[in-house]
Amino acid sequence: MGQRDLYQSDFYEDKNRFADIFNGALFKGKEVMKPEDLETADSVMVRLRGKNEKKVICDKVCKWRGRYASFVVLENQSYIDYRMVLRVMEAEIIAYERQRKFFLRCFPMHKIRIK
Numbered sequence: 001m002g003q004r005d006l007y008q009s010d011f012y013e014d015k016n017r018f019a020d021i022f023n024g025a026l027f028k029g030k031e032v033m034k035p036e037d038l039e040t041a042d043s044v045m046v047r048l049r050g051k052n053e054k055k056v057i058c059d060k061v062c063k064w065r066g067r068y069a070s071f072v073v074l075e076n077q078s079y080i081d082y083r084m085v086l087r088v089m090e091a092e093i094i095a096y097e098r099q100r101k102f103f104l105r106c107f108p109m110h111k112i113r114i115k
Helices: 003-011 015-026 084-106
Strands: 038-040 044-047 054-057 060-065 069-074
Touching: 015 038, 015 060, 015 069, 044 084, 054 084, 069 084
Parallel strands: none
Antiparallel strands: 038 060, 044 054, 060 069
16 A cells, blocks of 8 residues: 555545545435444455465445445545456455355255255
């Protein structure tokens, strides 16, 4: 993480600012995401699959308890880097794999054989 990213990460540590940027970008300024509905979440995502180990660190992640519980990720970019899309996609894949594992632990699948 570069020096600029450190300053931006510190700036968005304030949940009012974090909510403001998403309200402006997603909800046309309407206060849908409230700071009190945000809690800081783990920004390190790890995927262990044999030799294909992957670790992705997101700049800022909050769990939002709005209408639907969801994770909101903020990625800072100081300069144009077209690989950012790939980094975000990797983080999404790891998050979906984590959700799938949690779902299978909570709701195990049972096979039924019909003759």
